Amino acid sequence: MLKRDSPSEALRRPDLLEDPGPVQIADTALRSEEELEREAEDRRRRRAEALAAMAGETSEFQRPFAPRAEAMILLENATKIYPGDVVGLRDVTLQIDKGEWVFLVGPSGSGKSTFIKLLLKEIDATSGNVQVGGRSLRTLKRSQVPKLRRNIGCVFQDFKLLPTRTVYENVAYALEVQGQRREVIERKVPEIIGLVGLADKIDKLPHELSGGQQQRVSIARAFVNHPPLLICDEPTGNLDPETSIGIMQLLYRINRAGTTVLMATHDREMVDKMRRRVIALEEGRVARDDRRGGYVEDEEA
Amino acid sequence: METRWKFFVLEALKSLRGNFATTVAAVVTVLVVMFIAGIGIALGSYVYNYSNKVRDDVTIRAYLKDSATDKQIAEIQRTITETPGVQPDSLQFISKDDAILRLQEQLGKDSELLELTLGNPLPASFEFKAVDPDQTATVAKAVAGLPGLDPPRPGLPNPDYGAGKADRVLKTAGTITLVLLGMGVVLAIAAVLLIGNTIRLSIFARRREVEVMKLVGATNWFVRLPFMIEGMICGVAGAIGATILLAVSYQTLLADRVETAMAGSGSPNAIAFPLLVVLLILAGLGIGALGSGLTMRRFLQV
CATH class of the missing domain: 3.30.70.3040 (Alpha-Beta Plaits)
Structure with missing residues (x-):
């Protein structure tokens, strides 16, 4: 259905692969106030730099101004009304191109989750049209839904890892569901786990890992198929700022490799610094769709 | 295809080990039901054979x-x-x-x-x-x-x-067979429901897992098969336990008396024990697969 990109070189570029490194646990008792202040300042600077490095850069796959760029996601007057007249989405029309990076912002209940559920065909639109990868989801047969989902990587705030399986097994499961051969699984899984920087945790269970590490596992699982579309629902929502940066860098590299990234988020700093396309939802409608927007509407714009 | 099955069986075994208490509960349920069913089948077959003998002896x-x-x-x-x-x-x-x-x-x-x-x-x-x-x-x-x-x-x-006499025997035997058959059907349904319930508990505990599986693109069958194999393993284990229990209780409680009663008289026999074992194990398989397969349905609507 969807065309699968081969793992791009961008993923392997050493400068992009660099990990921000483990978070230092400060031995506060031994340090002066000034020193702590300086370190905090230092961290803020590094963080700002990291975000700036990812800001507004247009990958070669991103052609925002090309007149007829291929749509990855296309909504036409999509409306979802839940039982009891609860509005999920109302009359949303938008297009997200292949290779784009899009932030989806808006307060709780504004329709972000509905939007994501529609794309995964967890629910069907009440009216209107939803297309993913050029395929209308309304006419997509139930039996084809698993195939759709194999082409969409998903990263969630609560990681959604299988709790009784090791890191390796969690990632391998995504390949097993599509009947991949054992040799392929044994080759691909350690490779992607290495890529997200967890080679030494490969046999650990999820509860033995930190939040950031668990999110890396879930990203590895989402990306092991090299899906053309990656949907992230507040991937950094449960993580501290330092760890978030690492996760964002990982997602950034994945986007650079040609994967469309749609990220629902509440992280204001992230959105403001990265200056990507921002779609703001409010009460189920698109309130704003900026090419290079901030978390809230720019004053000068 | 071979590795596929190996994967499903391994998945099932892993989750059986991981949910030990549920596994024991399911096995004991099957065991009890199968034990009663075993007695019923043995009795029923005896009555059936007896009535046939009466019929043939007219x-x-x-x-x-x-x-x-x-x-x-x-x-x-x-x-x-x-x-x-x-x-x-x-x-x-x-x-x-x-x-x-x-x-x-x-x-x-x-x-x-x-x-x-x-x-x-x-x-x-x-x-x-x-x-x-x-x-x-x-x-x-x-x-x-x-x-x-x-x-x-x-x-x-x-x-x-002996018009009438044989008829009465046949009618009585027919009624007994029918009652036993009805009991068997009720027992089988009870077993399916009980196992279904036990398995539902185990699935309910893992419904989040099922949800995740569906989200990464597992088909319904892919999620269901390990659960069904799990149910089948429980079913067979219970059936084997029941046959052992049946054999032991027959040997200790009945064997002597039955042998004296039947000595040289060419009396009708109950169902052959190996056949009963095969029947119970097949029933265990079926009940296990059906119980978990049906229960899974409502958890797969993700």
């Missing part, structure tokens, strides 16, 4: 007049052999002497009573069976009224095949 007796001539007797014998539907090798001539000997045997130590009678009051007779027990009446009618036969008297039909 014998037609044509009593002869004491004054019947040899020619008449030969004629009667010819008629019986030529009647369609008569079991040819079942025909037996019982002379007056044979009849009294037989009665003596039946009476055992009470046979002294016979010495009180004057002479031999018992008539000679022909005994034969119909090929199809249901045709007994028709076959008997073909012989009725031949010269040389004792004329029928009220309460003493001739030929006599």
Whole structure:
């Protein structure tokens, strides 16, 4: 259905692969106030730099101004009304191109989750049209839904890892569901786990890992198929700022490799610094769709 | 395909180990149900075989007049052999002497009573069976009224095949079989529900897992199969446990008595034990697969 990109070189570029490194646990008792202040300042600077490095850069796959760029996601007057007249989405029309990076912002209940559920065909639109990868989801047969989902990587705030399986097994499961051969699984899984920087945790269970590490596992699982579309629902929502940066860098590299990234988020700093396309939802409608927007509407714009 | 199955079986085994308490509960459920079902099947088959034996043993007796001539007797014998539907090798001539000997045997130590009678009051007779027990009446009618036969008297039909008596036995046996069958069906449904319930608990505990599986693109069958294999393993384990329990309790409680009761009497047998084992294991498989497969359905609507 969807065309699968081969793992791009961008993923392997050493400068992009660099990990921000483990978070230092400060031995506060031994340090002066000034020193702590300086370190905090230092961290803020590094963080700002990291975000700036990812800001507004247009990958070669991103052609925002090309007149007829291929749509990855296309909504036409999509409306979802839940039982009891609860509005999920109302009359949303938008297009997200292949290779784009899009932030989806808006307060709780504004329709972000509905939007994501529609794309995964967890629910069907009440009216209107939803297309993913050029395929209308309304006419997509139930039996084809698993195939759709194999082409969409998903990263969630609560990681959604299988709790009784090791890191390796969690990632391998995504390949097993599509009947991949054992040799392929044994080759691909350690490779992607290495890529997200967890080679030494490969046999650990999820509860033995930190939040950031668990999110890396879930990203590895989402990306092991090299899906053309990656949907992230507040991937950094449960993580501290330092760890978030690492996760964002990982997602950034994945986007650079040609994967469309749609990220629902509440992280204001992230959105403001990265200056990507921002779609703001409010009460189920698109309130704003900026090419290079901030978390809230720019004053000068 | 082979590695596929290996994967599913390994998945099932892993989750059986991971949910040990549920596994034990499911196995014990099957075991209890199968044990009761096993007793039911054994009893039912015994009653069924017994009633069949009664049916097969229905014998037609044509009593002869004491004054019947040899020619008449030969004629009667010819008629019986030529009647369609008569079991040819079942025909037996019982002379007056044979009849009294037989009665003596039946009476055992009470046979002294016979010495009180004057002479031999018992008539000679022909005994034969119909090929199809249901045709007994028709076959008997073909012989009725031949010269040389004792004329029928009220309460003493001739030929006599115990009309009514066999029918009553058959009817009773039929009822018992039906009741046992009904119990079996109820038990099977109860087992499916119980196992379904046990498995539902285990799935409910893992519904988030199922949700995640669906989200990464697992088909319903991919999620369901390990659960079904799990159910089948529980079912077979329970069935094996039940057969062991059945065998042990038969040996310790019943074997001696049954053997004395049946010694040399050619009594009807209950179902053969190996066949019962196979039946129970197949039922365990089916119940396990069905119980988990049906229960899974509502958890797969993600």
